[in-house]
Amino acid sequence: MSVEMIFALVIATAALVAIPGPNVALIAANTISHGFRFGAVTVLGTTLGVAIQLSIVVLGFTALLTFVADAFLWVKWAGAAYLIYLGIKSWRERADMLENAEASATPLRSLFWQGMLLAMINPKTLVFSAAFLPQFVSDQSATYALAQPALLYLLVILGGDLCWAALARSATPLFKSIGHLRHKLTGTLFIGSGIGLALARIER
Numbered sequence: 001m002s003v004e005m006i007f008a009l010v011i012a013t014a015a016l017v018a019i020p021g022p023n024v025a026l027i028a029a030n031t032i033s034h035g036f037r038f039g040a041v042t043v044l045g046t047t048l049g050v051a052i053q054l055s056i057v058v059l060g061f062t063a064l065l066t067f068v069a070d071a072f073l074w075v076k077w078a079g080a081a082y083l084i085y086l087g088i089k090s091w092r093e094r095a096d097m098l099e100n101a102e103a104s105a106t107p108l109r110s111l112f113w114q115g116m117l118l119a120m121i122n123p124k125t126l127v128f129s130a131a132f133l134p135q136f137v138s139d140q141s142a143t144y145a146l147a148q149p150a151l152l153y154l155l156v157i158l159g160g161d162l163c164w165a166a167l168a169r170s171a172t173p174l175f176k177s178i179g180h181l182r183h184k185l186t187g188t189l190f191i192g193s194g195i196g197l198a199l200a201r202i203e204r
Contacts, residue, residue: 017160049119083194090187
């Protein structure tokens with residue numbers, strides 16, 4: 001890739017990361033609820049999920065996954081239902097539980113897998129990646145040609161999502177100061193990420 005192409009890919013990907021979607025909503029919710037470390041682990045999970053999607057794109061299996069996507073719709077709906085459940089649960093939490101948020105007993109690994117699953121089963125992200133990355137390679141018939149922009153794309157997403165987690169962490173003291181509204185916000189973010197996943201479609 002030329003320097004110009006690298007610069008264009010970084011700018012385009014950064015612009016995409018700046019537009020929050022289900023992944024960002026989940027990252028922000030976990031950060032506000034449990035702390036930055038938990039948000040960062042969620043970012044690692046979502047990044048792995050995107051990496052799995054990118055490997056499918058790089059290996060040229062996108063058409064196959066699109067063909068069988070309907071067979072796995074129940075996975076997407078189950079994930080959306082789970083996120084909405086978390087949102088409702090957060091809405092119902094008491095304000096006096098805020099003091100224990102930083103010492104959350106939530107296992108880090110559960111947030112990692114939560115993030116990975118959300119990113120991996122989002123069909124809209126997969127199809128977008130399949131249409132976006134080939135624009136930055138000259139020889140689209142070579143697998144290695146897509147690998148380089150895919151790696152750069154992934155690194156920018158990782159850095160951008162960590163920035164979202166840091167932003168959510170910086171806002172946490174504000175939400176602590178307004179008590180129960182913190183849970184309302186995190187609940188809304190969870191529900192929003194669930195709805196975003198439910199509404200995702202693969203265009204045929």
